[in-house]
Amino acid sequence: MITAIVMVHAEPDRIPETAQTIADLEGVHEVYSCAGDVDLIVIVKVREHEQLAEVIAGGVSKVAGVRRTDTHIAFRSYSRADTDATFSVGQD
16 A cells, blocks of 8 residues: 655635535545645545546546645555554554
8 A cells, every 4th residue: 555645735715615516526535624834635545646646636636626735656555553462463
């Protein structure tokens, strides 16, 4: 699974509608509205790199209210939940 984190700068008066439209796109896993440098953070999960262009350039970037995007590709996931699950295998 390939994960991309897309930072979205949106038109301020359209953030809720823009977020919901993005959330409804195939390949979009989660959308967060947030404070800070960007308006929305979008988590995209696809099986192949070619799908990133379809979802991000062909989908997210074209949603009404999106001004600009900045995409980051994840190499590896680190989380406490993943670590705890790994060490609990077979302990039941």
